Amino acid sequence: MPWALAPALTVFAGLGIELAVIDVRTHRLPDAILLPGAGAVIVLLAGAAVVTGTPDRALGLAGGAAASFAACLAVHLARPDAFGGGDVKLAGLCGAVLGWVGPEAVASGIALGFVAGGAAATGVVLSGARGASIAFGPFLLAGTWGRLLAGPW
Template sequence: MACAVLAAAVGTHPELVVWLLLVPAGVLLAVVDFAVHRLPDIVTLPFAVITLALLGAATLLPGTDGRWTTALLGSFALGGSYFVLFLLTPRSFGFGDVKLALALGGVLGWYGWAIVMIGTFAGYLFGALYGIALILAGRASRTSRIPFGPFLLAGAFAGVLLGSHG
């Protein structure tokens, strides 16, 4: 389903191949994080490297609708920001989220800084809405921990959808 939505939104631009290759890993990470509250290094670290490498390759093809340099800088900016959050609040922000942010910063950065901000905000918004829903349903308290990776991924997905139309 996610692949079909991306294909419809992105069209025939070379980066579509990148997004379609990354979706299965993103779905796997979301499922694992929901199940065990962990984002495994064996997936997150290659996910970040492969993301940037594939976007670099897409830049070499005609018809590309993004910028690799902004993707690279977005990767470092989002990864660095999440690392600071991890250092400030290690009990509420996992290091797996930091590693995932490297890839997602690249994905969002492909379409520019505005999309980095929108995709990041969307991830936080989705996570907050989920947490509020759990609290209202009586299934969690204000101090309960929820997996954040799925919401970071959903925010990046929303950012790519918006960025591909820009």
């Protein structure tokens, strides 16, 4: 991991913790926190691309954000009661972060979030709590961090 990514990943980590806690408590990902935080992370990532002499990474950020946003928007449109608009926006941010690594990281990181969320939902159903719901944001974040920590960069 290039040293220039440290500020972006630090902000992303702090933002992710705050959003995960809020989502678990309220099943909401507030725009007032998500949007400015996402903007800061993306600006820092773009700056890291320039500083490291790899401006092509900015295309990866944009592509990862667009692909993740579009895929999760399709899920939201199909199941708006189960997958909210905040989850769609968070997926776009996660895709941008994963886009630094590459398209495979975007696909596998977002997929990992869905697998983890699906496993949790299965656990809820098997426990007999059929009317219960889970917050999906923490699973998107966990999938993103799982893929980032798995490397390679």
